[in-house]
Amino acid sequence: MTAKISIRGVTKDFSVRDHDEPFTALHDIHLDVRTGEFLTLVGPSGCGKSTLLDLLAGLTAPTHGEILLDGVPIEGPGLDRGIVFQQYALFPWRTALANVEFGLEAKDTKKRERRERARHFLDLVGLSGFAERYPHELSGGMRQRVAIARSLAFDPDVLLMDEPFAALDAQTRETLQEELLRIWEKTQKTVVFITHGIDEAVYLGQRVAVMTSRPGRIKHVLDVEFEAREGDLRADARFGDYRHVVWTLLRDEVAAARQEAPVG
Template sequence: MTSTPAKISVQHVTKTFSLGRETFTALDDVSLDIANHEFVTVVGPSGCGKSTLMNILAGLEAPTSGRALVDGAPVSGPGPERGVIFQQYALFPWLTVRQNVEFGLRTTGVPKRERRARAEHFIELVGLERFADALPKTLSGGMRQRCAIARAYAVDPSILLMDEPFGALDALTRVKLQEQLLKTWSQDRRTVLFITHDVDEAVFLANRVVVMAARPGRVYDVVDVDPAIERDEAFRLSPEFAALRNRVWRSVYHQEGRTAALSGSHSPTS
């Protein structure tokens, strides 16, 4: 747990779902504190409740018991202080990049001149200034995800909740977007909770890696990564990275002597 006041606090959260006459426990007594400006990744086997945890923090699901707090206040629904980014981009196909980024600002009544300036700033921040007037269908998958990130940033959330945002991308694009995300985060530090099933991605991005255990979902291990380490190719190839990766890998695949199978499935409790 962090020593500074928590930006996000998950306190003894349990979440159950009804499946016909049976009840399935997705999360079981999960507690986790995340400090302001911290970048935390969550990794674990399929069915460990990663996405359920994020949905609770996003206000899209309510816990069965326990509570989730943001800045000390209980989460009771979606809020502008939390930007949510999914794997599927969720862009409006009939709007340009600029119009997509401006959308949330327009719905909250931000004046045209201000929303244009803010949109331009974040479009440039993610490197899409040459494509501001392009429609999503003309962009690559990586560019669409950068547009989704810019849109989330534009409404000025203090927290980014990211649910496997790079999971559908090819390996090279994924690496480039990991580096782009860290560059953006270093310039405008938000608190980030990043869900992934990729161990390398979890270690490369995080200040802390939270490993979840499945059925029922719970915190199994927490691995600290020195925030002073430069996240570049040299780090990816270093003995330090290998040691961290191996520890997280063992925690995910060999929990309590069992072999946990990671998969790319996206069930409601993945």
């Protein structure tokens, strides 16, 4: 498989007020994401996961190094990537349907086609009956479904997800994880999924990239292979093994992160 995203020697420094020394969030990151792959990224809190996502989204630029998308350096945000945020980021004055249409408006899609596509993707996330509801009339899980539909609707190649299920209760989270896998298989998107949950990372990812504590680096990339991705994956003996490997990799980093004063 070819690399969809290629992160090459990326370092990100931030200047901090009242400090001469810049704050290094990410240090010399190397990572390739294959076309159509589901890659999860785990790391202790404050390791720069979200910074990496901002870089992939083109919302900020790396201090050193470069990120290639289909071999071309990322120079800004674009509709070839869709982001799903932890806090949904739905527009509260728009209905579910109008929220899903948002990205299509940015793409200057005609109104009729916009409606149609938006309905199709609301349907895909199981919210056909809620098109005219406003975000405040929906539960957290439903809001995140709308957000996912919104990101899929304008048909990006890459889906960037920043701890999208972290704010949901355990049951809703599991349901949405399953559905996300279903949608991924159906749409063939390349997914970069950030999480701090080990179970989630192992359950969703074909590969799990483990990050170090600040400054964030890629510590290890683990291939996760199951015979079949059906049934109760979490009960699979190999799930436990993978989980343990990631846990061991993370343990030292979490300890290291605790030593530091929490920044960012």
